[in-house]
Amino acid sequence: MAAVGRTHRVRWGVVNVVVVLYALFPVWWIAALSFKDPATLTDGDYIPRDWTWENYSGIFDTSEFTRALVNSIGIALIATVIAVALGTMAAYAVARLRFPGKRVLIGMSLLIAMFPPISLVSPLFNIERIIGIFDTWIGLIIPYMTFSLPLAIYTLSAFFREIPWDLEKAAKVDGATPAQAFRMVIVPLAAPGVFTTAILVFIFCWNDFLFAISLTSTESARTVPAAIAFFTGSSQFQQPTGSIAAAAAVITIPIIIFVLFFQRRIVAGLTSGAVKG
Amino acid sequence: MAEIILEKVTKRFPDGALAVKDVDLAIADGEFVILVGPSGCGKSTTLNMIAGLEDITHGSLRIGDRVVNDLAPKERDVAMVFQSYALYPHMSVRENMGFPLRLAKVDKGTINAKVEEAARILDLTDHLDRKPANLSGGQRQRVAMGRAIVRDPKAFLMDEPLSNLDAKLRVQMRTQISRLQRRLGTTTVYVTHDQTEAMTLGDRVVVMRQGLVQQVGTPAELYDHPRNLFVAGFIGSPAMNFLNATLEDGALRSPLGDLSLDDRMRQVLERRNAPREVIVGLRPEAFEDASLSRDRDRGGMFRGGPERPVFTATVDVLESLGSDVYIYFTAEGGPAKTAELEELATDSGLRDTGAEAGQIVARLDAATRAREGHPVELQIDMSKAHVFDPATGENLTHPDSTG
Amino acid sequence: MSMQAEPAGAPPPPEAEQVRQGKAAISAGARQERRLGWLLCAPAVLVMLAVTAYPIGYAVYLSLQRYDLRFPGQADFVGLSNYGAVLSSSFWWDAFWVTLFITAVSVAIELVLGMGLALVMHRTIFTRGVVRTSVLVPYGIVTVVAAFSWQYAWTPDLGYLAELLPEGEAPLTERWSALWIIILAEVWKTTPFMALLLLAGLALVPEETLKAAMVDGATAWQRFTRIMVPLMKPAILVALLFRTLDAFRIFDNIYVLTQGAQDTGSLSILGYDNLFTALNLGIGSAISVLIFICVAIIAFTFIKLFGAAAPGAEVKR
Numbered sequence A: 001m002a003a004v005g006r007t008h009r010v011r012w013g014v015v016n017v018v019v020v021l022y023a024l025f026p027v028w029w030i031a032a033l034s035f036k037d038p039a040t041l042t043d044g045d046y047i048p049r050d051w052t053w054e055n056y057s058g059i060f061d062t063s064e065f066t067r068a069l070v071n072s073i074g075i076a077l078i079a080t081v082i083a084v085a086l087g088t089m090a091a092y093a094v095a096r097l098r099f100p101g102k103r104v105l106i107g108m109s110l111l112i113a114m115f116p117p118i119s120l121v122s123p124l125f126n127i128e129r130i131i132g133i134f135d136t137w138i139g140l141i142i143p144y145m146t147f148s149l150p151l152a153i154y155t156l157s158a159f160f161r162e163i164p165w166d167l168e169k170a171a172k173v174d175g176a177t178p179a180q181a182f183r184m185v186i187v188p189l190a191a192p193g194v195f196t197t198a199i200l201v202f203i204f205c206w207n208d209f210l211f212a213i214s215l216t217s218t219e220s221a222r223t224v225p226a227a228i229a230f231f232t233g234s235s236q237f238q239q240p241t242g243s244i245a246a247a248a249a250v251i252t253i254p255i256i257i258f259v260l261f262f263q264r265r266i267v268a269g270l271t272s273g274a275v276k277g
Numbered sequence B: 001m002a003e004i005i006l007e008k009v010t011k012r013f014p015d016g017a018l019a020v021k022d023v024d025l026a027i028a029d030g031e032f033v034i035l036v037g038p039s040g041c042g043k044s045t046t047l048n049m050i051a052g053l054e055d056i057t058h059g060s061l062r063i064g065d066r067v068v069n070d071l072a073p074k075e076r077d078v079a080m081v082f083q084s085y086a087l088y089p090h091m092s093v094r095e096n097m098g099f100p101l102r103l104a105k106v107d108k109g110t111i112n113a114k115v116e117e118a119a120r121i122l123d124l125t126d127h128l129d130r131k132p133a134n135l136s137g138g139q140r141q142r143v144a145m146g147r148a149i150v151r152d153p154k155a156f157l158m159d160e161p162l163s164n165l166d167a168k169l170r171v172q173m174r175t176q177i178s179r180l181q182r183r184l185g186t187t188t189v190y191v192t193h194d195q196t197e198a199m200t201l202g203d204r205v206v207v208m209r210q211g212l213v214q215q216v217g218t219p220a221e222l223y224d225h226p227r228n229l230f231v232a233g234f235i236g237s238p239a240m241n242f243l244n245a246t247l248e249d250g251a252l253r254s255p256l257g258d259l260s261l262d263d264r265m266r267q268v269l270e271r272r273n274a275p276r277e278v279i280v281g282l283r284p285e286a287f288e289d290a291s292l293s294r295d296r297d298r299g300g301m302f303r304g305g306p307e308r309p310v311f312t313a314t315v316d317v318l319e320s321l322g323s324d325v326y327i328y329f330t331a332e333g334g335p336a337k338t339a340e341l342e343e344l345a346t347d348s349g350l351r352d353t354g355a356e357a358g359q360i361v362a363r364l365d366a367a368t369r370a371r372e373g374h375p376v377e378l379q380i381d382m383s384k385a386h387v388f389d390p391a392t393g394e395n396l397t398h399p400d401s402t403g
Numbered sequence C: 001m002s003m004q005a006e007p008a009g010a011p012p013p014p015e016a017e018q019v020r021q022g023k024a025a026i027s028a029g030a031r032q033e034r035r036l037g038w039l040l041c042a043p044a045v046l047v048m049l050a051v052t053a054y055p056i057g058y059a060v061y062l063s064l065q066r067y068d069l070r071f072p073g074q075a076d077f078v079g080l081s082n083y084g085a086v087l088s089s090s091f092w093w094d095a096f097w098v099t100l101f102i103t104a105v106s107v108a109i110e111l112v113l114g115m116g117l118a119l120v121m122h123r124t125i126f127t128r129g130v131v132r133t134s135v136l137v138p139y140g141i142v143t144v145v146a147a148f149s150w151q152y153a154w155t156p157d158l159g160y161l162a163e164l165l166p167e168g169e170a171p172l173t174e175r176w177s178a179l180w181i182i183i184l185a186e187v188w189k190t191t192p193f194m195a196l197l198l199l200a201g202l203a204l205v206p207e208e209t210l211k212a213a214m215v216d217g218a219t220a221w222q223r224f225t226r227i228m229v230p231l232m233k234p235a236i237l238v239a240l241l242f243r244t245l246d247a248f249r250i251f252d253n254i255y256v257l258t259q260g261a262q263d264t265g266s267l268s269i270l271g272y273d274n275l276f277t278a279l280n281l282g283i284g285s286a287i288s289v290l291i292f293i294c295v296a297i298i299a300f301t302f303i304k305l306f307g308a309a310a311p312g313a314e315v316k317r
Helices: A002-034 A054-061 A063-096 A102-114 A119-130 A137-162 A166-171 A178-207 A210-214 A226-229 A242-277 B043-051 B094-104 B110-119 B138-147 B167-184 B195-201 B219-224 B229-235 B263-271 B290-299 B339-348 C014-023 C030-062 C081-087 C088-125 C129-142 C145-154 C173-201 C207-215 C220-248 C252-257 C267-276 C281-305
Strands: B006-013 B018-027 B032-036 B057-062 B078-081 B156-161 B189-194 B203-208 B211-219 B241-247 B251-252 B257-260 B277-282 B287-288 B310-314 B317-320 B324-330 B359-365 B375-380 B386-388
Touching: A002 A242, A002 C088, A002 C173, A054 A063, A054 A242, A054 B324, A063 A102, A063 A137, A063 A226, A063 A242, A063 B287, A063 C030, A102 A137, A102 C030, A102 C220, A119 A137, A119 A210, A119 C030, A119 C267, A119 C281, A137 A178, A137 A242, A137 B290, A137 C030, A166 A178, A166 B043, A166 B078, A166 B251, A178 A242, A178 B263, A178 C220, A210 C129, A226 A242, A226 C252, A242 C129, A242 C173, B006 B043, B006 C088, B018 B043, B018 B211, B032 B043, B032 B195, B043 B057, B043 B156, B043 B189, B043 B203, B057 B211, B078 B138, B078 C207, B094 B110, B094 B138, B138 B167, B138 B310, B167 B195, B189 B195, B195 B219, B203 B229, B211 B219, B211 B229, B219 B386, B229 B277, B229 C252, B241 B359, B241 B386, B251 B277, B251 C267, B263 B324, B287 B290, B310 B324, B324 C030, C030 C281, C081 C281, C088 C129, C088 C173, C088 C220, C088 C267, C088 C281, C129 C173, C145 C252, C173 C252, C207 C220, C220 C281, C252 C267, C267 C281
Parallel strands: B032 B189, B032 B203, B078 B156, B156 B189, B287 B359
Antiparallel strands: B006 B018, B006 B057, B203 B211, B241 B251, B241 B277, B251 B257, B277 B386, B287 B375, B310 B375, B317 B324, B324 B359
């Protein structure tokens, strides 16, 4: 029995190692690139021979990157806050209240979840130029929060459905006003769901590239993914590989942090709406 | 502590469905009243109306000397125990139990003292700082009770508080609730669908069906003198046997043979203009092993006669409980069928067993010599028989109707 | 991510007990509840309408114009001629087939790989956390970053994968090898998402049912095809629908890896180029509208074919 158990463990161990390598190797590769100096950049090694922070100090010296980083953080945070706020209201209604038109709302958010963003790029480009929000934070926040609203509504309403609403009744009988019942009982229970949703929405906004390159033209609102694509080397003959790798590593940090600390919640959030249907 | 008076209380839902109709009920101070009935009968809606969780469409509800129709739950000063317990998962046991007091802005010292006291009564002292998720089902149930008793409210409202427990624990908790209620003397309204719980717990039991009160009475009254077919069939386990019978020449012509009636019954049925076709109801203990009673009679007074008709049945199944023996047999012509009885069959799950519902059950003395597959001679005590009108379901032999 | 509609329009059952459970708001009549529901949904609905419905209408309007940003003075209504120009151009059809090819191949691979990954995550007991955590990295990482990683991996004299190839090969400059690299990048990035959706489906297959099948003599493969797949069908269809629509809009990976060179451009790349390289709003908008129609057709087909399993419909078991 022990022998069978061991081969079993070894087999699963191998499978797990393969999966982990599959998932992490490309990330490791670009991180390794970011620590190589120009001389060893092309050696193809998986571990840098001479570690250097040169690429990092290089990108943080340019406003091109620092400005983009500020834009990315600011735009993603604001869009997340708004989307989660609007999404929470709608999801509460979907999960808790009876009202005609609920199906329309669900159908509409589904439609938007499937919407090809490229179809909106041309009209939004023109509209934003006309009303003067092209190449501004607002110009990106608006499409981001719109496209993440369905995600927010789905995830949140799945979470809200899990809350035992008997508790609200119990609180009322225990002497709470409706406001107290909401604040002292429902909010603490809903908070984890709202937080998880915020992470998912943030990742979504953080990731966007198409809107970022289409609706900006200067550093004033360009986010990191778009800025990276426009990186040029410090001289005409030098590839910006090191800088791109460093910038890529920097914007991967928040994702790694989320994944490390909130793995369980992210999995729950991603799958909650999906299968409970 | 206070009395609770319901006058013509009616609940109609926005979609027009009538959930509760004209309920009149006066619950005395300190009384333990059970609302019982199959699911959908309106018992929980009634309880929610008393709690203030559900609007009252018509009628008036008084708790103590105040009409509370329009008061929020918070102002009614009642405590409720939910079927799901509704413990706040983010609060410890201590915080859960102290929550109502905290809302009432009671000072911390008092809260602590009251919580400790309640925990002591309910044997929760060791668990005060745990979260509900780390408690067993029985402990959670006790926390829910604790949250209700710390407030010293005017009334306890309990919505199937034991139905999430396993059978053994349920019996234990039942006794504990009963003891607690007697000790605190707080008016209690308790909802259940389990007639055994209703019979063992309550001072009085309210049987409901389809939003209407069927009968209010002590457990013994409901058992011995059910007002109608529904109550007769709902109360008692195993349930009362119902047979179609024809009233002819002062006797009931039934699948078990001719059952003669005594003078009292005959007069009552006459006065009430009983129809020709009736339903006769016999509880399992109305039957007796005829050979046993003959043995006994030899030593004493003769007890046979026209009021104790005898017939022979073949035992299909025999269940021995040690103290008693239940025998199941089939009667020609099958059992009676009415809407009420159909509903009861569905509710009790009999429908789901796929069993032929034509069986009659009799409870015999353990000394019986009845054996499976063999005939047995049975005697019926007609003084325990009930006669129902199949059209209205009314019990024609109910003592109130004799006068 | 689908969402379940509660029996919204359906009249509540007559039994009072059941009605009671759906109700909780006290003293709030149905009308009040309805008003609150509308009020809470209104902001989300308004935002979604303002930012999608209105612009798509505007895109239709623009697509009927001759509107070249280099010659703004010549804007004029030209009817459907932009559509004619797009649909008769080989650029459109090349991009269309490329998109379809990438979509079909990558979704097919993802389904197989994702199912494998889901089974691994489902069965692994120890190190489950490690596996799940690392699998989330491709999902969360910025697509552009991943695309650069792949680009550098395949760049001659730089990358580890290019080193495996004969000297002088530059796979990203050849059409077919470039397409496969794009598919590789797409599969790597999105398989975890597929796997997580399938994993959630797997969790719904009762362990006892599988044991019963084992006792009934089913082999592992039979248990998989006869028990697990049918029970997971709703989850599989939801995952397929979402991934298909998502793959059809592929943009970031191609933009970074090839910029659409050597006929590797997808429809989204084509639309982008017409807008921002050719600066032709009329043609660009016509492409946008056509892509929208393609997506609508895909979604409609899925929902029609698999009706009950469509997200939004009740996927109840």
